[in-house]
Amino acid sequence: MNQLKLFISLVLLCSSFSLLAQNYNNPIIPRSLPDPTIIKAKGGFFYLYATEDIRNTPIYKSKNLVDWEFVGTAFTNETRPTFEPKGGLWAPDISYINGKYVLHYSMSVWGGEWTCGIGAAVADKPEGPFVDKGKLFNSTDIDVQNSIDQFYIEDKGKKYLFWGSFRGIYAIELSKDGLSVKPEAEKKRIAGTAFEGTYIHKREKYYYFFASVGSCCEGVNSTYKLVVGRSKSLFGPYYDKEGKDMMDNGYSIVIGPNSRFVGNGHCSEIVQDKKGNDWIFYHGVDVENPKGRVLLMDQVKWDKEGWPYVEGDSPSLSTPKPVF
Template identity: 85%
Template sequence: MKRTRLILLIISFLTLQFINVSILFSQNSNIYQNPVVAESLPDPTIIKAKDGYFYLYATENIRNLPIYKSANLVDWTFLGTAFTKDTRPDFEPKGSLWAPDINYIDGKYVLYYSMSVWGGEWTCGIGVAVSDKPEGPFTDKGKLFRSNEIDVQNSIDQFYIEEKGKKYLFWGSFRGIYAIELSKDGLSIKPGAEKKRIAGTAFEGTYIYKKGKYYYLFASIGSCCEGAKSTYKLVVGRSKSLFGPYLDKTGKDMIDNGYSIVIGPNSRFVGNGHCSEIVQDKKGNDWIFYHGVDLTNPKGRILLLDQVRWDKEGWPYIEGGSPSLSADKPVF
């Protein structure tokens, strides 16, 4: 009996030492693992604030829009929410807050958001809120428009961009991608502005990134929200003009639902899409967040991170064409 106890003590000691070494290795490792946050954070958006930290916002699986903070894109701290019960937008009384888009405009942190009930494609719309600080609190400025007011079904998934001193909003979800000019402060539609159709009905979750002579329109196709059966993929087209035509690698126009795949599924993660803004680390490497479904625990849409690389023709890609399980950390 004493010998058995001694053996068990030795095994326990060695196990404890192994755990301690593993923790120490994890803390000092230059490797990160996906998901970087194993909580449901769909449709992420990110900004590097004036304080040098990164702030990330997501669709409200955490009610009132969650806000996270990080110094290195890998280790995230939950700060709270953009809104409270009392400050929550209400132009869609039973609606949820989806797909935020964070920006810094004229000294203010400006948060565009979608508000919708599932299936309410003619009553949903896009609103805007502002704050002096990236962590909030945000003050709602109300809706920019509803679907039935701008005559674009499923008016959600907005993206803000500036071009030659003008401000524009892109939006749309499987009913066409559209763009329109905003007012000088970005808080309303410019009087008399006309909407312009940019892409076809295969897409939602628009993000546009300028690199070199091209604008790259990232979008998502497929089903986002069917758990392990989700077919979401991140795709891209590019143009020499902000307003298109955006063409895929074969020359097919995104107006005609052409696209080239950037991120598809693998044996661990499916339903991968709706990307954040691209951000750079200190070495100039490009990084992108997006959500996916972890087949080992397919509840919610968890936060994934990968480096964006560029091939010799200037097209973006992710190593292996699907989410990494682990990779070198961003350099900060």
């Protein structure tokens, strides 16, 4: 009987270890990697870029979205953009356009809401080296205060840039190479003054407008949250679950705080695993180690009305891994 009990205990213990091995823990990378963006490149690797708490824009790669390797930076001190001489490189957005990897970036100093702007750099490989192509525009050029947090999207054969941070969200058409504003294109306001960090995801008949509200950068006092609205048109109007227009600062919360992670927001693109599950990266503040904004990941699920949600409406601690 004692041998049987021992055998059962060993089986249960092995099962527990097996279950743990199939899970991942947040944070995915326990160092400051704010405002992540991600792309799947040829060869099957995912590449992730983030705001430069690691100088010159850090790049990581992974086969499974869980185990990440640092591969370098998009720029060097000699090749980094210079149109805002003392500015930091914020909120990169990676895309594959006409056979090139195009990295749109924001460049700003804290509080420099009329001198900040958006630029682009290109590379033949996702790990770079990236060659800066210069400024698309700054706040003064485009007459939009706080012109940062850009997002590139293609729709119906055209290329667009969305951008803005707590001064309205705007969109404008780009040139065919995505490196400049299309001549004579006019900007269009899309959402109100509550938002920054736009990401738009097309799923079935809707465009889902993800953004962040609240304060990003006050450590454990940060109030950042990831929110969403949706529309049947790329340019809106976007409405929340209750029917409030995002132009009037309506939104529905996707990821809020919990006892471990606060200030959670500014999401990456949604990517799918081999099982068709959707995953999203974002940053948050770990209250157990509140230095910087760490990289978090969660599965995005969809309710019967087609709205996105994350289990518990806040970051997970231990969750089954993506399937690859």
